[in-house]
Amino acid sequence: MRFRLILPLYALLFLIFLYGPVLLMPVFSFNDNMFTTFPLKAFTFKHYAGLAYNSGMINALHNSLRVGFSVSIASTIVGLLAAIALTRYSLPGRAPITGMIMLPLVVPSVILGVALLVILRQVLDVELTLWTVGVGHLLLCVPFSMLVLVSRLEGFDRSLEEASADLGENQWMTFWRITFPLVLPGIIASLLMSFTISFDEFVLAFFLSGTEPTLPVYLFSQLRFPQRLPSTMALGSLILFVSALVIVISEILRQRGFEAAKPLRTAS
Amino acid sequence: MKAADSIIELRGVSKSFGPVVAVDDVSFEIRRGEFFSLLGPSGCGKTTLLRILGGFEHPTTGDVLIDGQSVVGVPAYQRPTNMVFQSYAIFPHLNVHDNIAYGLRRLKLGKRDMADRVEQALELIKLPGYGDRAAHELSGGQRQRVALARALVRRPKVLLLDEPLGALDKKLREEMQLELRQLQRTIGITFVFVTHDQEEALTLSDRIAVMSHGKTLQIDRAAALYEAPSSRAVAEFIGSMNLFEGRLISSEGGLAKVDAGPFGMLSARAEAPLPALGSIVSVAIRPEKLAISREPRPGLNSIEGSVRTEAYFGDRSHFYVSVPGAERLVAVAHQNAFRSFKESEAVGQPVWLTWSPESAILLTE
Numbered sequence: 056m057r058f059r060l061i062l063p064l065y066a067l068l069f070l071i072f073l074y075g076p077v078l079l080m081p082v083f084s085f086n087d088n089m090f091t092t093f094p095l096k097a098f099t100f101k102h103y104a105g106l107a108y109n110s111g112m113i114n115a116l117h118n119s120l121r122v123g124f125s126v127s128i129a130s131t132i133v134g135l136l137a138a139i140a141l142t143r144y145s146l147p148g149r150a151p152i153t154g155m156i157m158l159p160l161v162v163p164s165v166i167l168g169v170a171l172l173v174i175l176r177q178v179l180d181v182e183l184t185l186w187t188v189g190v191g192h193l194l195l196c197v198p199f200s201m202l203v204l205v206s207r208l209e210g211f212d213r214s215l216e217e218a219s220a221d222l223g224e225n226q227w228m229t230f231w232r233i234t235f236p237l238v239l240p241g242i243i244a245s246l247l248m249s250f251t252i253s254f255d256e257f258v259l260a261f262f263l264s265g266t267e268p269t270l271p272v273y274l275f276s277q278l279r280f281p282q283r284l285p286s287t288m289a290l291g292s293l294i295l296f297v298s299a300l301v302i303v304i305s306e307i308l309r310q311r312g313f314e315a316a317k318p319l320r321t322a323s
Numbered sequence: 324m325k326a327a328d329s330i331i332e333l334r335g336v337s338k339s340f341g342p343v344v345a346v347d348d349v350s351f352e353i354r355r356g357e358f359f360s361l362l363g364p365s366g367c368g369k370t371t372l373l374r375i376l377g378g379f380e381h382p383t384t385g386d387v388l389i390d391g392q393s394v395v396g397v398p399a400y401q402r403p404t405n406m407v408f409q410s411y412a413i414f415p416h417l418n419v420h421d422n423i424a425y426g427l428r429r430l431k432l433g434k435r436d437m438a439d440r441v442e443q444a445l446e447l448i449k450l451p452g453y454g455d456r457a458a459h460e461l462s463g464g465q466r467q468r469v470a471l472a473r474a475l476v477r478r479p480k481v482l483l484l485d486e487p488l489g490a491l492d493k494k495l496r497e498e499m500q501l502e503l504r505q506l507q508r509t510i511g512i513t514f515v516f517v518t519h520d521q522e523e524a525l526t527l528s529d530r531i532a533v534m535s536h537g538k539t540l541q542i543d544r545a546a547a548l549y550e551a552p553s554s555r556a557v558a559e560f561i562g563s564m565n566l567f568e569g570r571l572i573s574s575e576g577g578l579a580k581v582d583a584g585p586f587g588m589l590s591a592r593a594e595a596p597l598p599a600l601g602s603i604v605s606v607a608i609r610p611e612k613l614a615i616s617r618e619p620r621p622g623l624n625s626i627e628g629s630v631r632t633e634a635y636f637g638d639r640s641h642f643y644v645s646v647p648g649a650e651r652l653v654a655v656a657h658q659n660a661f662r663s664f665k666e667s668e669a670v671g672q673p674v675w676l677t678w679s680p681e682s683a684i685l686l687t688e
Contacts, residue, residue, distance in 0.1 A: 211415075212412060214408045214409075214412040215412050215414060215415075217379055217399070217408070217412065218406070218408055218412035218473075219414075219425070220378075220379075220398070220399040220400045221377060221378075221379075221399050221400070221404075221405055221406045221474070222400075222425050222426030222429075222473065222474075222477065223400050223401075223426050223428075223430075224400055224425075224426075224428075225400050232425075233414060236416045237416060
């Protein structure tokens, strides 16, 4: 009987612990005060308005968007190819290959960052640009893209592709007429997810960005100046909002994809 | 059979998946315009054989000819065959019209021709006006018809059907069997039909290949398979068969005499090739060819036993009779229209099973 009280209380405390600090950020971003302390003084949009004139920030946002878009497209293409190879062909060494692709998920980003930095600078002698950031992010995003697309490809009846071949279409046309439309929700989910991961990523970007900071790197650099903290909060809130929105959309698409992928036979 | 009559020819076709031999040295021909069934229990290789015809599997050894041309190495999309898949494989993102028209794009038809063909196909499967329906709005039976139309609209030389009626309920299945048979007669395309349901194969097919463990046991017309099975395996797979083992002792005037030990002397039709005198054979008799009575009848084969149970099917009943010396209960079919036997009296009673020698056959393996 007592659990009836304790469990909801525990759940509530847990949620507050999880989201409380994050939700404080938007609260302070609307506060008309340089210092992030209670009590709140007055409601204001000026920190947000200020962002529009902050050329450093705009520049960093621009960089992040460029990296994010490119990485999401590249990661989805690579992930799709890997997912097709894993689900459609009897691939020797399927398990180790999957493991290798998933590995960046469990390697700490700091180590990944240092390792990439050493390879890029010392071994390959490449300049640090947005390209190097993109390469690092690709490593992080491909596992996610592949996972989403593998589950999508496994979700639909193999005989659909065979039926297409039977009706005269070769593999290439079968891909475009059958596989691609059926995998499309997964592709969109993969694009959105990779974009979010790249857009939010800090550690690798910090190591690999050189003179062109991405938004999180720029944000971090601003923490040194206390007077810029409120505008940083405003920026953080915006990122939080956009990320949450994108993730929700991608999750809705993924769910809808599962609905469509269900075998037709159960529908009657 | 002349070579010109055959649309499909299999020559020593085998297919292994690793150590598993799915199809084992199969050779036969399928005639043009024939309704041909591959019948066998699951895992007998019938679906693999069908997929070899469709180009989804490639034989490990052997040759496959379709209309005189070897198709070994020819991919599915270049073959003059079309398939109705077991799951129907209706494209879920396309409506009925687009599903049916899917295979027409390659044929480079004009817009009018294409629309006409789809319209005709919808008429053929009795779903006119269904073109705009989404795939998920169709019932199981309708999906089956759309899959059929989608395959037929390309006018293949051979239509391959992989247990297409398996997912339907009994009543619908019987309706579709009838329609399928009529459809095949109307359009005259060769059908190769895979099923594990012997009744379905018997009603639909011109000829049936009975398969087991990757081999074809017998290929024949339904009546021949039923009346003159070539082996015990075929006899027991198609319908039920009562077998009495014994030693062949003589053959005279078309009748073979068998010394069947505890069952006495039995006689059966002697057909060429007759096994050697003295060899072990089985006298095989179908349940409906046995008569059940209180007394033995002179001149007929007679075996004494007692009724163990009765299975009532409405139009007929099966009595299961235990006979001393027989491992299994002997099945006797009894038409209830001519019933002379009351079930209350039947169970536990000593009875005589009698049959005329001409209705029994000899089986060796």
